[in-house]
Amino acid sequence: MTFPEIIAQLPYGKPFLFVDTLQEISDDHIVGSYTFKKDEYFYKGHFTGRPVTPGVILTECMAQIGVVCLGIRLIDGLSAQSKIALVSSEVDFQLPVLPGETVWVHSEKEYFRFGKLKCKVKMLNENDELICRGTISGMLKK
Amino acid sequence: MTQDEIYDQLRNIIKIYLPEDVSEENITPESHLVKELNINSSHLVDIVLDVEDAFDIEIKDTELEAMDTVSSAVEIIQNKINQ
Numbered sequence: 338m339t340f341p342e343i344i345a346q347l348p349y350g351k352p353f354l355f356v357d358t359l360q361e362i363s364d365d366h367i368v369g370s371y372t373f374k375k376d377e378y379f380y381k382g383h384f385t386g387r388p389v390t391p392g393v394i395l396t397e398c399m400a401q402i403g404v405v406c407l408g409i410r411l412i413d414g415l416s417a418q419s420k421i422a423l424v425s426s427e428v429d430f431q432l433p434v435l436p437g438e439t440v441w442v443h444s445e446k447e448y449f450r451f452g453k454l455k456c457k458v459k460m461l462n463e464n465d466e467l468i469c470r471g472t473i474s475g476m477l478k479k
Numbered sequence: 480m481t482q483d484e485i486y487d488q489l490r491n492i493i494k495i496y497l498p499e500d501v502s503e504e505n506i507t508p509e510s511h512l513v514k515e516l517n518i519n520s521s522h523l524v525d526i527v528l529d530v531e532d533a534f535d536i537e538i539k540d541t542e543l544e545a546m547d548t549v550s551s552a553v554e555i556i557q558n559k560i561n562q
Contacts, residue, residue, distance in 0.1 A: 424521035451543050453524040476520055 338410055346409050347401065348421065352378045355398035362410055366445045369402035375436040390434040395460060395469055396426055403444025403458035404475040411449050412477065420478045424453065428471030432462065439463055444473075452477045480560055485534070485553050492529045493549070496522040508550040534560060 338346075340359040347356060361368040373390055380388035400423055409415055434440060444458040454477070459470035486508065494503045498517045505516060512518045518526070527538050527546065536559040538546075546552040 424519065448528070450528060451524045451540055453521055474521055476524075478520075 338414065342414075343406050343409050346415050347405060348415065349401065353397075355394065355401050356406060359402070359406060360441075362407070364411060364446070366443070367403060367407040367410070368441060368443050369406060370439055370441045371398050371402070372439040373434060373436055377436065380436055388436050390436075390438075392428070392430050392469070395430070395434060395440075396428050396471075396473070398440065399428070399442050399444070399458045399460055399469070399471070400426065400473050400475065402442040403456050404454055404473050407444055407446060407456065408449070408454045408475060408477060411446075411454065422476050422478070423473070424476045425455075425474040426471060428469050428473070430469040432466060432468045434462070434468055440468060447472075480534075480557070482553055482557060485556050485560075486549070488533055489530065489549065489552060489556065492526055492533060493518070495529075496526055506549060508548070508553070510549045511547055512549065512552070513547070530556060536560060 340362070343359060344356055347354065355371045356369055357371045359367065359369040379391055379394060383389060383391045405421060408421070441461045442458060443461065444456045447455040447457060453474055455472065455474040458473050460468040462468055490506050493506055493516065496518055497503065501517050510516050512523060523543070527543060531538055534556055536556065542555060546555055
């Protein structure tokens, strides 16, 4: 599958799609990026008067690129009946992400068995500094 | 390997993945892993992967569904070991 084909398969839409482009993919890893627009809806309240990207959104961005996009490749596309779910995440945060910043997500597959995809994922900023890293798992139910 | 030995080893694997509100004493041969021990689908996969390593066997996707209770899991493991 091509990068645009994978992104077109993502079951997310605005304002909850956090994947712009993919740069690398294999059966074992993926690299993709997203630019947090200055007018993302959550900046209105996180925090009031001092916009910072919420950690849950960074986790979501890592899951969408690092687990869901990789998973779509591994199963060669989601079917209409496929249901996906986040089942586990453990993430440590190092740096904040401000409005307008671009982040790169690097993910490595630990395993994909019985419909569960477990990955080691990290997020880097434009200066190649570590924003956050952790382990995220998702499950596919047919 | 006897059925009891398999059961003991399986019990040790299962207890790692029990939710906080389920204690080790709740594990019996009749226990249903999902409905009674409240193990979610994600941890069920973790248990099966640990079982594969511990007993040096391979469980197929289709066999996962049959591992619903502790005793049915023991039976499947024993059949695999004897293959």
